Amino acid sequence: MNVYRTDGSEEGFYTAAFRACTDKDCIVTCAADIQLAAGMQILEVRTDARCSERVKAFLRKYDERALGELSLLLRRGCCTKEMTALGYLRLIVEKRAPVRNMLAHPAVLEAVSEIKKVTQEAHRFKGFLRFMECENGIWYAPFEPDNDILTLIVPHFARRFADQPFAIHDVARQKAALCHGTDRCFIRTDARVDIPLSDNEQLLQTLWREYYDAANIAQRPHEKQMKGYMPARYWKYLPEKQPFKEHR
Amino acid sequence: MIDATRLKILTESAKYDVSCSSSGSARANKEHGLGNASIDGICHSFTPDGRCISLLKILLSNRCIYNCLYCPNRADADVPRASASPEELCELVIAFYRRNYIEGLFLSSAVERSPDHTMERMTDTIIRLRKVYNFNGYIHLKGIPGADKQLVSRAARYADRMSYNIELPSERSLHLLAPQKSRDSVLQPMLRLAEEKRDDAKRRGFLPAGQTTQMIVGASPETDAQILRLSEALYRKFSLKRVYYSAYVPAVRHPALPDTCTGLLREHRLYQADWLLRFYGFTAEEIAPEGENLPEEYDPKCAWALRNMQFFPVEVNSAPLEALLRVPGIGAMGAYRILKARRYAALDFADLAKMRIVLKRAKHFITCSGKFCGSDNATAIKTLLSLDVPEKKHEQLSLFSLPELAESAGSGQL
Numbered sequence: 001m002n003v004y005r006t007d008g009s010e011e012g013f014y015t016a017a018f019r020a021c022t023d024k025d026c027i028v029t030c031a032a033d034i035q036l037a038a039g040m041q042i043l044e045v046r047t048d049a050r051c052s053e054r055v056k057a058f059l060r061k062y063d064e065r066a067l068g069e070l071s072l073l074l075r076r077g078c079c080t081k082e083m084t085a086l087g088y089l090r091l092i093v094e095k096r097a098p099v100r101n102m103l104a105h106p107a108v109l110e111a112v113s114e115i116k117k118v119t120q121e122a123h124r125f126k127g128f129l130r131f132m133e134c135e136n137g138i139w140y141a142p143f144e145p146d147n148d149i150l151t152l153i154v155p156h157f158a159r160r161f162a163d164q165p166f167a168i169h170d171v172a173r174q175k176a177a178l179c180h181g182t183d184r185c186f187i188r189t190d191a192r193v194d195i196p197l198s199d200n201e202q203l204l205q206t207l208w209r210e211y212y213d214a215a216n217i218a219q220r221p222h223e224k225q226m227k228g229y230m231p232a233r234y235w236k237y238l239p240e241k242q243p244f245k246e247h248r
Numbered sequence: 249m250i251d252a253t254r255l256k257i258l259t260e261s262a263k264y265d266v267s268c269s270s271s272g273s274a275r276a277n278k279e280h281g282l283g284n285a286s287i288d289g290i291c292h293s294f295t296p297d298g299r300c301i302s303l304l305k306i307l308l309s310n311r312c313i314y315n316c317l318y319c320p321n322r323a324d325a326d327v328p329r330a331s332a333s334p335e336e337l338c339e340l341v342i343a344f345y346r347r348n349y350i351e352g353l354f355l356s357s358a359v360e361r362s363p364d365h366t367m368e369r370m371t372d373t374i375i376r377l378r379k380v381y382n383f384n385g386y387i388h389l390k391g392i393p394g395a396d397k398q399l400v401s402r403a404a405r406y407a408d409r410m411s412y413n414i415e416l417p418s419e420r421s422l423h424l425l426a427p428q429k430s431r432d433s434v435l436q437p438m439l440r441l442a443e444e445k446r447d448d449a450k451r452r453g454f455l456p457a458g459q460t461t462q463m464i465v466g467a468s469p470e471t472d473a474q475i476l477r478l479s480e481a482l483y484r485k486f487s488l489k490r491v492y493y494s495a496y497v498p499a500v501r502h503p504a505l506p507d508t509c510t511g512l513l514r515e516h517r518l519y520q521a522d523w524l525l526r527f528y529g530f531t532a533e534e535i536a537p538e539g540e541n542l543p544e545e546y547d548p549k550c551a552w553a554l555r556n557m558q559f560f561p562v563e564v565n566s567a568p569l570e571a572l573l574r575v576p577g578i579g580a581m582g583a584y585r586i587l588k589a590r591r592y593a594a595l596d597f598a599d600l601a602k603m604r605i606v607l608k609r610a611k612h613f614i615t616c617s618g619k620f621c622g623s624d625n626a627t628a629i630k631t632l633l634s635l636d637v638p639e640k641k642h643e644q645l646s647l648f649s650l651p652e653l654a655e656s657a658g659s660g661q662l
Contacts, residue, residue, distance in 0.1 A: 103589035104599035127292040127302075131347045139346065157348075162280045163382075164346060181280070200343075203249070207340070208349050210252045214259035215305065216295040219497050219509065225298030229291065240293055 003042045004028045006082065010074050013082055014052030016045040017089055028082040055089075063098040072118045073111060075148040084110050121145055122152040128234050129153070131166060132205075133198040139166040140195050142237050150177055151186070158184065169193070205239040212240035249343070250336045257330040261310040261321050262356055264499070265413075265462065266492045270302040270351040270386045272457030273408035281382030283345055283352070285408055285456075290351050303354035303388055304344055308332060308369055312358035316415070316426035318467050320499040321358050331360065334373035342381055352386030352408070353377070359392060367395035371403040378406050386457075391441075393433035400437055401444060409457035409489070412438050414482075417475045421468035424504060434461075435486075442486045458489040465518060466496035466510025473536035476521055480532040483525065493518045517542040524548055527580050528573045545634040550576035550609055554633075557626055560613040565594050576633075577610035597621055609633055 004020050006012030008030035016028045027040075036042070059066050066088070073085045087107035091099045102108045131139040139161070150170045154177045157166065165180040174189050235241035271289030291300035309331030310321045320327060332340075337355070344350045355373060357366050370389060377383040389407040391400060404410055412434045416422045419431045441459055448454040461482065463475065479491040495515035498507055521542060524530040528549070535548050543551050553560065553576045562571045564586060572583040582605045589595060589603060596616045601607055612622030612629045623629050 101588040102592045103585050103603050104593060104595055106602070109602055123288075123290075126286070127290045127348075127351075129348050133346070141348070156286075159277055160284050161282065161346070162277050163282055204343050204347065207249075207252060207255060208344060208347070210256055211259055211304070211344075212293060212295065212301065214256045215263050215301060217263060217297045217299075217497065220297045220512065222298030223296050226294040226296050229298075229300065230294040238293065 001037075001040045002026045003034060003036070003040055004045050005034075005042055006030045006045045007047055009047060010071060011049065011052045012045060012047040013070075013074055013085060014055040015048045016082070017086055018048075018051040018055050019043075019045060020086075028086050029079060030082060031079040059089075059092065062096050063092050063100075065098065065100070066092055069100070069111065069115055072115045075118050075152075076114055077146045077148065081114065084114050087111070118147045118149065118152075121147050122149040124234070125149060125153050126156050128230065128238065129157070129168065130237055130239060132195070133201050135196040135198050137165070137198075139164050140169065141166065142169045142171050144172040144233075144236065145170065146233075148173060150175060154179065154184065158182075209240050209242070250332050250340050254330040254332060255306075255340070257328050258307045258310060258332060259305070261327075261358070262305045262307045262354075264320070264494065264497070265305060265354070265356060265390075266299075266494045267354070267388065267411060267460055267462060267490070268300050268302050268305075269460075269490065270388075272489060273386060275384050275386070275408060275456065277384050279382065281384050282342065283383055283385035285352065285384070285386040292348065292350055302351045303386060304341055304350045304352070305354040306332075306337065306340075306356070308334075308337065308355060308357035308366070308373065309360045310358045311360045313361065314359050314426070314428045316429065317502050317504055318415075318425055318464060318496070318500065322500070325500060334369060334376055337373050338376050338381060338383075341377060341385075342383065345383070345385055350385075352388070354388040354390075356390035357392065359394075363392045363394035364396050364399065367392045367399050367403065371399060371406075374403065374406045388457075391437055393429050393437070395437075397437065397440060400441070404441055404444070404455050405453070407455060409460065410441060410455055411460040411462070413462045414478075415462070415464055416468050417463050417465075417470040417478050418468065421470065425467065438486050438488075445487075458487065460488060460490040460492060462492040462494060464496050465493050465515060467505060471536075471539055472514070472518060472521070472541040473532070473538055475518065476525070476532040476536050479522060480525055491522060493522070511544075513544050514542070517544065517548060521548040529570055530574075547576070549574070550633055553613055554626070554630055561615045561620055561622075562613060563618070564600070564614050564616050565590050575610055575613045577606045577608060577613075582606075 002023055004016040004026060006016045006028065012030070013028065020026045020028060056067060070085050070089065073088065074081055088111040091105065091107045099105065099108055103112065125143060125145060129141045129143055131141045134140050150168060154168060157168065158179050162181065167176055167178050169176040169189060174191060176187050176189050178185050178187065269289050270285070271287060273285040274287040275285040277284040289302060291302050293301040295301060311329045311331060312321050312323050315323045341353045355370055357370055359366050374387050374389060377387065387407045388409045388411065389403055391410050391412040393412060414434055416425060422429060422431055438459060441455065445454050445458070465475065482488045482491055493515050495510040495512055496506065497509050498505065501507070521535045524535055525532060534552055536542055542548050546554065553574070559574065562575055569583055569587060572578055572586060573580065585603055586595065586605070594617050597607065597611065600616070623632065
């Protein structure tokens with residue numbers, strides 16, 4: 001069995017899908033460390049714009065919306081995302097028609113549920129992202145999402161905070177978006193960044209923390225529901241979830 | 249900036265208002281100002297009681313001239329009092345909003361001096377936000393019963409949503425527990441705003457997110473049937489977006505009020521019934537027969553189905569949407585998914601399970617291509633589906649038992 005290894009980009013995936021077109025029983029992945037079983041061999045896929053364009057042209061012809069869906073799928077933070085995308089893509093190729101409503105088909109079910117995870121996380125971070133005011137007047141928001149959603153949430157914040165220059169930093173993936181008015185750019189960052197905060201910042205975080213505690217109705221505890229809506233892995237950058245004394 | 253002590257007082261006084269939604273308005277960010285509203289609403293945090301924080305929910309003042317028995321801020325109550333100036337509140341809203349802590353402001357107030365005076369200060373606050381700070385975020389404004397109608401109408405032009413709290417489901421209870429408020433002082437302004445919104449429909453700028461209201465459940469003896477009929481009438485006549493129900497929490501002790509919390513399950517059942525009214529095409533009459541409470545052991549849709557077994561089973565592969573929506577266990581999303589999927593292939597029970605349609609209840613009420621998987625004995629279904637109402641916990645008290653538990657053992661109430 002062949003394992004097609006891509007560079008993790010969208011183009012890389014389409015190239016691999018093109019190469020593996022007739023290779024029905026194969027694995028496409030971008031994982032660097034894969035455990036090979038007996039009889040498996042790795043084929044490194046060099047991203048090729050011409051190949052990926054042919055697959056995209058096919059999709060544009062039969063199901064334009066699928067391009068967007070596959071792009072969402074490939075943002076998943078798990079190593080099987082390429083296989084899910086490939087299953088969905090192959091079904092479109094087989095049917096030569098949109099398949100998104102075939103909700104009882106395993107490939108579609110898988111794709112729909114994985115896409116949902118990406119869009120849901122993007123929606124959640126519209127609420128859970130926290131900005132801090134820096135000394136130089138820029139608003140800085142670090143976060144560590146499960147999926148690669150940085151570019152998905154930037155337009156929302158650019159519309160909302162049209163009058164404040166801000167940076168959103170995906171700490172785990174080491175990339176950031178910088179926005180000021182209509183100007184936007186995406187950069188790679190170091191593993192550690194040092195951001196001096198404004199004098200006011202600490203006070204506001206404390207006020208917010210006070211507000212959060214006061215808004216709770218202690219007679220009606222329902223911690224399980226809170227954690228369901230706001231999973232503990234997101235708490236790292238929420239000021240209201242930090243112990244009172246040791247504010248970052 | 250407002251200090252922590254006053255923030256705490258004004259927040260704690262506001263937190264019993266359950267409305268939290270920030271949806272329904274698509275206000276755009278104008279002229280490079282600050283903020284916009286998101287049509288679906290966004291939750292920014294969740295408190296340990298499981299409720300979301302979407303808007304900065306705060307009172308302008310908790311100094312009240314009214315004496316509503318159920319209210320922790322009533323005039324007679326011995327609680328710390330505070331008020332904030334419109335400018336202080338605006339600063340706080342902007343500072344929180346820029347940090348993405350909140351989606352906007354939910355402004356309410358106790359009636360300080362007079363309804364007009366209070367309404368004026370609230371209006372001043374939101375106009376300042378909109379005009380001075382060029383703030384386009386979501387604003388939910390509480391109406392003060394008895395305030396001048398011109399004033400209310402003016403305020404409504406700057407808010408996304410307004411709400412008047414009905415508080416108690418019947419005029420009699422309102423008279424008993426909130427003697428200074430009358431049913432008309434709450435309903436009249438709601439009706440006027442609804443009419444004004446209708447007349448203004450073309451401009452779409454007037455209260456884009458409509459009106460809501462809130463009722464306290466369990467402080468007075470009304471049944472669920474009565475409450476749901478009232479909600480239904482409110483949705484029909486006042487075009488309300490939401491009716492919120494708040495299970496009574498004894499924040500104050502008074503002989504006219506019950507000592508115990510109303511169960512959260514009752515509140516939950518009311519919300520389920522409310523959804524059936526708004527999205528599933530049920531009427532209050534169907535959900536709760538006159539004079540009855542909703543059963544606790546089944547959800548309201550399941551209870552309706554068990555009373556109306558003649559409608560079932562429904563054939564999944566051919567039934568119209570309205571019939572699918574009435575099947576216990578199939579929600580609105582599930583029903584739409586079934587409609588889409590069955591165009592490609594006939595669905596069987598395994599397909600439904602894969603599509604995450606919960607079959608625990610549904611299987612007794614549906615057939616898949618003529619096949620039936622449930623039990624056809626109505627009594628058996630009832631037993632199978634009844635929720636295990638959590639057994640009241642009894643515990644041998646020891647020195648280390650929690651004080652609340654010891655208290656409940658003493659009073660015999662949970």
